[in-house]
Structures are given as structure tokens and as C-alpha cells.
Amino acid sequence: MSRDDEALNMVLAFIRDNPGVTPREIADALGMPIWEVRRIIYKLREEGYVVRSSKGYVARVAPPSTYGITLKGSEEGHAALSNEMSELRKELEELKARVEKLEEQVRELLMGLQGRRKQIGVDKGVKSSDRLIAEVKEIGIVPVSRARAIASFPLETYVARGDVVIVGQYVVDPEFLERFKRRFPLPVTVARKLSSGEKMLLDELMREGRVYLYAGREYRLVE
Numbered sequence: 001m002s003r004d005d006e007a008l009n010m011v012l013a014f015i016r017d018n019p020g021v022t023p024r025e026i027a028d029a030l031g032m033p034i035w036e037v038r039r040i041i042y043k044l045r046e047e048g049y050v051v052r053s054s055k056g057y058v059a060r061v062a063p064p065s066t067y068g069i070t071l072k073g074s075e076e077g078h079a080a081l082s083n084e085m086s087e088l089r090k091e092l093e094e095l096k097a098r099v100e101k102l103e104e105q106v107r108e109l110l111m112g113l114q115g116r117r118k119q120i121g122v123d124k125g126v127k128s129s130d131r132l133i134a135e136v137k138e139i140g141i142v143p144v145s146r147a148r149a150i151a152s153f154p155l156e157t158y159v160a161r162g163d164v165v166i167v168g169q170y171v172v173d174p175e176f177l178e179r180f181k182r183r184f185p186l187p188v189t190v191a192r193k194l195s196s197g198e199k200m201l202l203d204e205l206m207r208e209g210r211v212y213l214y215a216g217r218e219y220r221l222v223e
Contacts, residue, residue, distance in 0.1 A: 007032070011040045012049055012059060020055035132171070133163055140176035140197045149173040168204040177201070184211070187218040 014026055023041060027034040041057060043048045050057045131150040136142050147155060154169065154173070158164045164171045180201055183190075191202065202219065205211040214220045 007036070008040055008044065009016050010046060011037060015044075015050055015057050016059040019058045020053060022056045025056075042215055134159065136171060136176075138175045140173050141167075142171045144169050144171055167201065168208050170200065170204055172201065181221060182220060185214070185222045188213075188217060188219070191219060 023037045027037045210222050
């Protein structure tokens with residue numbers, strides 16, 4: 001056996017006995033130059049005797065016999081590979097479990113979103129068929145007495161949901177009120193041309209002290 005074969009056998013035997021070993025550890029243990037160890041490992045890998053693992057180098061269970069190397073302790077190499085396979089299987093099972101858990105969470109989230117969409121659709125359907133909301137949206141302002149007569153729920157329910165606001169003795173559409181408030185300060189000359197609903201709202205805001213006439217020229221908001 002040549003000197004090179006002896007070095008190959010030494011390195012291979014050390015790898016078999018110490019699965020996961022690094023080139024530096026091999027060089028330190030065998031008293032060989034690191035470059036020589038790397039050269040030998042390169043040959044062993046090329047011929048299929050060893051493989052690189054996440055921890056270091058491991059001897060294969062049944063490599064070819066190009067160099068005529070006597071494989072001793074193949075049981076140890078087999079055990080090392082078996083251990084690594086077991087670890088890989090364990091990691092795979094953990095990943096599968098995590099993926100299944102994530103899939104379940106996604107399904108629950110999608111079901112929740114679908115349920116929410118259905119509920120929103122129901123709410124919209126209820127609102128679109130509600131006489132009070134329909135009338136307030138169309139006119140902008142409805143007397144409280146009229147609102148109570150056509151309401152499907154107590155007026156407090158509509159207010160809590162933000163469907164309407166109460167201004168004095170009137171039930172008002174929130175958007176109608178906000179659009180009207182944006183017109184202030186409101187010149188008296190423009191106020192004379194307001195729609196009937198806007199005039200009703202202006203009068204009620206003045207009665208509540210939320211609007212006042214400034215210098216006889218324009219109406220101003222208190223708030």
C-alpha cells in the first residue's frame with residue numbers, strides 16, 4: 001500500500017470513527033498539514049467515500065473501492081448516517097406539523113372573513129329596507145315624530161350605529177349635516193336660497209344655540 005493510500009485510510013478511518021468531524025480537527029488529531037487533509041478529503045469525496053453534512057464530514061455506508069481502501073467500522077458510519085436521517089425525518093415532521101397548523105389558521109381566517117362579508121351583506125340589506133334610513137337618506141331631515149312612526153328600532157339604536165343624528169326635534173342624515181356645516185359662515189343672502197330641508201336644519205341649529213347671526217350679515221357656527 002502506497003504512502004498516499006495510508007494517508008487516505010487514516011483520514012477515512014478517523015472520519016468513520018468521528019462522524020461530523022472538520023478538516024481542522026482531522027489535521028490536529030492526525031498531525032497532518034491542513035492542506036494535506038483537504039486534498040485527501042477532496043479525493044475521498046470525489047470517489048464517494050465521504051460526504052459533507054451540516055456538522056462536518058461523514059463516511060458513506062458503502063462507498064466504491066477505487067483506492068482499494070479497507071473499510072473498517074462501516075457499522076459506525078452507518079449508525080452516524082442513520083442518526084442524521086432520523087434527525088432529518090424529525091425536522092421534516094416538525095415542518096409538516098407547522099405547515100398543517102398554519103393551513104388550519106388560514107382556513108379559520110378565511111371562514112371568519114366569509115362570515116364577516118355575509119354579515120355585512122345582511123346589515124346592508126337591513127339598512128336598505130329600513131324605511132327610516134331610506135327616508136332620511138332621501139330627504140336629509142325628518143321630524144322626530146315622523147321618525148318614530150316609521151322606525152324599525154328605537155331611535156337610540158340608529159344613533160348608536162351612526163345611521164342618524166338628532167338635532168333638536170329632527171332626525172338628520174349625518175352626511176347631510178356635515179355638508180351643511182361646511183357651508184358656514186353662511187351669508188344671509190345665500191341662506192334665503194336654501195332648500196326647505198336646509199332651512200329647517202338652520203332654524204333648529206339656531207334654536208339650539210349652535211348657530212348665530214353675526215352683524216346681520218352671515219350665520220356662523222358656535223362649535
